[in-house]
Amino acid sequence: MNFLQPIGNVTFAFLATIGRLIVFTGTALLHSVRSPFYPRIIVKQMIEIGYFSLPVVGLTAIFAGMVLALQSFTGFSRFSAESAIPNVVVLSITRELGPVLAGLMVSGRIAASIAAELGTMRVTEQVDALTTLSTNPFKYLVAPRFIAGITMMPILVFIADIIGVLGGYLVSVYQLGFNAANYLQNTYDFVEFIDVFSGLVKAAVFGFIITLMGCYHGYHSKGGAQGVGQATTNAVVSASILILCFNYILTGIFFAVDG
């Protein structure tokens, strides 16, 4: 029965990781809502996550909107359905592409940098030093990043939505010959509150996932520079996969297909 042993070991290791992650999440959330708070650090993290992600998220969004208009046009012109392009663009951007692309880009930037920073602090004993200086590392390091991630991602995605729609508009009007006023009117008439709202809720969840993965892998990293590198990779990969996974789940919840 020896072949069962590795399977058992892997299962136990997996369950142990899940358990650790749940405890970590719970502790972090608890400390995020209990004083003392560190407003200066929260603001610093908000600037880091929100403001400095703007260029990369904006660029991603504008190209996504542009290519979306272009592709829809090649497809839809076969059915003479070009007029649906504004609708397709705004729906895809607000519901899916805005949050998902922003989530993936920000996870590359932020999950990596959080994991690297906390991981370095862990292996150089700075996390231990915090504890000895009457400062809870969860409150001081993890909670501010959580709060910043959950609040800044929706704002980022809202901006990405606008820029993405703008990308589609530019291609449609200047390349595909749409009437500018009609395009905007169509977009405005078609988009519903739930489209944008669901995307922003997704963004908040993704912000949570990104900062959680960054903090978790950084906090538990060990073994010097190599361990920190490993933690950084794990943070980005796990955040990206979780984002895609939760995107599907959330889409299912928001837009449940009535059987």
Add this chain to the structure above:
Amino acid sequence: MAETDFKISMRDVHKQFGPKVVLDGFNLDIAKGESVVVIGGSGVGKSVMLKCLLGLLTPESGAITIDGENIIGISTGQRDRINHQIGMLFQMAALFDSQSVWENVAFGLMARGTSKSDARDIAVAKLALVGLGSEVIDLFPDSLSGGMKKRVGLARAIATDPEILFFDEPTTGLDPIMGDIINDLIVHCVEETGATTLTITHDMQSARKIADKIAMIYNGKIVWMGPTGDIDQSGNDIVTQFIHGRIVGPFQATAQL
């Protein structure tokens, strides 16, 4: 003395990492106001011992008390209260590299609600005690030398005038003169403020100067502990070999691997 009379007491403490046993029935008692120096080979578990006292590592078994109070398995709130009276110098200094020198030193003070300007004044005074002048206070740790980092770490440890001080190799990496300044500083902390100190060192000259008692750790246990004056007549082969730095003897450097 009863167990509860000691400021710090470790009884039959066991700590291992996986199969590697580091502390194996470790006993150590330190009276209030006493300065104890722990010596021992590299990798025998001296830093692990301090981390157990700080609650950063949890031993598998055994009892640890500070001021007669059990500290194993207590809540973070209780731990915070105990850490309030402890100052710690980490072996690698563990300075916060996102903060300037004075902010590092003032960190514990500000965490306890001291105003920024008061905390800065205290930090400058403590930095002066470790021989660092005003030219370094606004630098960041990455522009300091190893010895300077150590001294900033030392200033951070004593900034709040704690009742208990742990020093992990305070003079390693310092020149002999600066080392002696630090020795004097530690003696001062014990004599003037009545602090209880536990210092780890490889530096026998420093140990002789700052210790009331010296303890030798070997194979996860304290194998000898006695007043500093007795160290040369310890009658313990391991101690004798260690303080003379001899290669041949019961102490096997390779046995630690």
